[in-house]
Amino acid sequence: MSHQPLLAVIVPVYKVEDYLRPCVDSILSQSYSNLRIILVDDGSPDGCGAICDAYAEQDPRVLSVHKENGGLSSARNFGLQYTEGCEYIAFVDSDDSIEPDIYEAAISYLEVHADVDIVGYGINEIRADGKFYCGEKEGRLFSREEALAELVQGFSFKVGPSAWSKVYRASAIGAIRFREGYVYEDNSFSLEVFNKINSYYLLPKGGYNYLLYREGAITSGFDTRMACLFDNIEDLQRRHADDATLCLYANTMAVNYLWMYWYQLYGAFVHKGQEAKYREITSAFLPYLKRARQRPFLNVIGTRVHSLKTWLFLHAPYTYTRINLR
Template sequence: MDETKALPLISIIVPVYNVKDYVEKCLDSICGQSYTNLEIIVMDDGSTDGSGELCDAYALKDQRVKVIHRDNRGVSTVRNEGLDIAQGEYIGFVDGDDWVDGDMYEFLYELLIVNEADISVCSHYIERPNRRKIKYVSDEVLNLTPRDAIRLLVKDDIVRNYLWDKLFKRELFDGLRFPQNTCFEDMAVMYRVFYRARKVVMKGQPKYHYMMRTDSLIGSKYDPKKEYQMFLAVYEQNRFILEKGIWDETPVFVIRCGIHLIDHIMLVHPSSVTEEIIKNVLVIIRQYDEIKWRQIGIACAVKRWAIYKNLPVYRLVYRFVRSILKSRNHRF
């Protein structure tokens, strides 16, 4: 990196909530970045385990670290406040229980500048106790129009609906904030941010370490209400993309996501909550009954037909088949 000229400020927003065992590794990795012109905004969301005090210690050691303490209001609220505070020309996000490679922001900045893009994207590691998985690796540089980038975002494979493996021009968030009281706030805003960009560039080098914790909000015991929130986020994403004329194949992903959710609910005890979720999901996917089996796949099409035909019978058959396969994905 050329150090002979001043580098623009990058603001990194770090939401922290009861991650005492992880936050030091997180902040060490950010403070130790090879790209040094950073504003590190640590949003302590009412931690009760001492995480906030550890963050304060970093602020005393490194003047780039700003710690804001708030009552517990949720990750969307503190991310929004972080955006309001941020002074940087560019914005990055790191979760308080994750960490980044020492050159991640240098990598993302140079990728963005060289390719004259508004958003740069890297790949990531999925970290579990004693196990690491790389989601995607490639040396190819993908220069994407917003339409092409959004299509990849919908597929959620090469380009994922995450905040933290990306660097954004700050103005992309002007007037745009994260919705509150939802588990999938990344997905709810990512396509809108991509739509505002002139170009998105990706190089599939893993630089971010995503810690998969069983005690986290997403990694904890299966909750159909959380998966329903993800389904609604997919549906809203689909509506936006259809409205903007970006891609007419997005209903396929709504149907698949809805069938997937219903399958998971088949494996838990029926309740008024689960039955209401199923009812709402069916109302939505029935909007796209014109989508043929060739588009959604024969397995999904058969499931859709069986669910429409007789849900109680489908529940019995599905549970029986899964018991034979000895599925351990969800508890009955």
């Protein structure tokens, strides 16, 4: 690639002192070299801020910025302020890392295919017993409608909601920002971005190394904060009430994620004799479930049996889950 467009890589940093260096080193060692690595110290109380500053002193591609603690969304949005002049944008969480050639592969494809706005890639789950690839064996081009349908399923590795498994054209993100003050913000952000793209391409390779179950990670375990995911989706619907298509996909995402979480929570707690905990957590989802069943949604699976199962779940979630998972 004779001309390398500038890629901004935004890394929110908070209480990851033991993981930060491997993360930043994996970005600096990319075969794609025209980078602006934006390390956002989100008011971290440990030595992370000093580590960020040290990297900025060592490499001119690194920008270290500091702010008061505001959470992951706030840090990502803060980093987006420093992407002017960058043609592409990527996100990396500071306790993870990336494969050395993934940005070159993604941008090479984007540079040749002007109609593609986002390139995604598979993830490697880093577990205690090894590294496991979660992705596809063959690349695939998705139209906007195909990508949206895949995204809202809630159980697809082809078009997952995570912001960190993709390289975006800066124009695809535009003025869209993450919702601040809430966790599980990637879903609504991705849905809003995918709603305006032309097409999406999935690379058939693992590019992102995702560390499972780090102590203190906000995605570890189950708790009532999961309700934030559905609150974020409803906020998206409120903000775009005049966009019937986006609201349809948003409610479809809500329905499918409610279904998925109900299953996961049943398996995590009821099968272990902790039904009270299961009821406590799922009760936080009930208001969202009641509103979701009153709004239109798509049957992205397509079968009549699935449609009937979805109706039963939305109207009697505890009965449906108990019958199907007994």
